[in-house]
Amino acid sequence: MTGALKAPQPVYFWSRARQHRSFVLGLSLTALVLLAATLSWFWTPWSPYEIDMAAKLQTPNWHHWLGTDPFGRDVSAMLLVGARHSIAVGLVAVTLGLVTGSALGLWAAARGGWPEELIMRLTDFTFAFPAVLSAIMMTAVFGAGMLNAMVAIGIFNIPVFARITRGSAQAIWSRDYVLAARACGKGPWRITLDHVLPNLQSLLIVQVTIQFALAILAEAALSYLGLGTQAPQPSWGRMLAEAQTLMFQAPLLAVFPGLAIALTVLGLNLIGDGLRDLLDPRLVRQR
Secondary structure (H helix, E strand, O other): OOOOOOOOOHHHHHHHHOOOHHHHHHHHHHHHHHHHHHHHHHOOOOOOOOOOHHHOOOOOOOOOOOOEOOOOOEHHHHHHHHHHHHHHHHHHHHHHHHHHHHHHHHHHHHHOHHHHHHHHHHHHHHHOOOHHHHHHHHHHHHOOOHHHHHHHHHHHHHHHHHHHHHHHHHHHHOOHHHHHHHHOOOOHHHHHHHHHOHHHHHHHHHHHHHHHHHHHHHHHHHHHOOOOOOOOOOOHHHHHHHHHHHOOOOOHHHHHHHHHHHHHHHHHHHHHHHHHHHHOHHHHHHO
16 A cells, blocks of 8 residues: 555544644634534524614614614624525535536546546536536526525536546556556456545545635625525625625625625635645655
């Protein structure tokens, strides 16, 4: 098994992770967002759907901690529920891209020949339709909504994972331990499951965090354009869209959702950078 890239043992990994400042900061920010999303299932300070025109455009106070929007809805409640929707879209989109793209990449590396060429050309074609453009086309056919946003972002993630998996898998297929496994009579799929996929886990985990952050940004952009989460469901992107006409009258309406998006993406990117350092044995040896 010489040359195999294996992740550190759990105890050793966490002992090093606690000393990695970027990873700890990113994990803390992400945990805070996950906690807010989980909390929104059971409790919010006010109903995010309740309209109270008498309380519209209030600044932060004891009753409404982050103020209210032009319809009198509580901003803090909308942020909590918006976190749930952003994470749901990111989770589904990244899972779709990871499962489908990784399977295609592994198949391309294992088979080679025309299947590999066909998959790579299909990924090139898919790259021509980014998430926003795909959502616009799907909206024209099926109508705007969160489900269509999930599918559009997920389709854009498929070629990303396919290319990364195929490129890394090809390098592993040339290793001595894979050649030895082939000499022992193992078939392509047995080698893929026993030797190739385990050595890709660290790489895929890091890429998941990166794509998760991009998926949240894409969901916010689609909601801002009116193609993502639809009213009355709260969304960080739509909160920004509704606040743009009130920038001088109530600037905090844009600050809070923008800050939520920025901190969430920052946390996921810091986790990705930390995992890259902690899971790559070559970087471990350099430290």
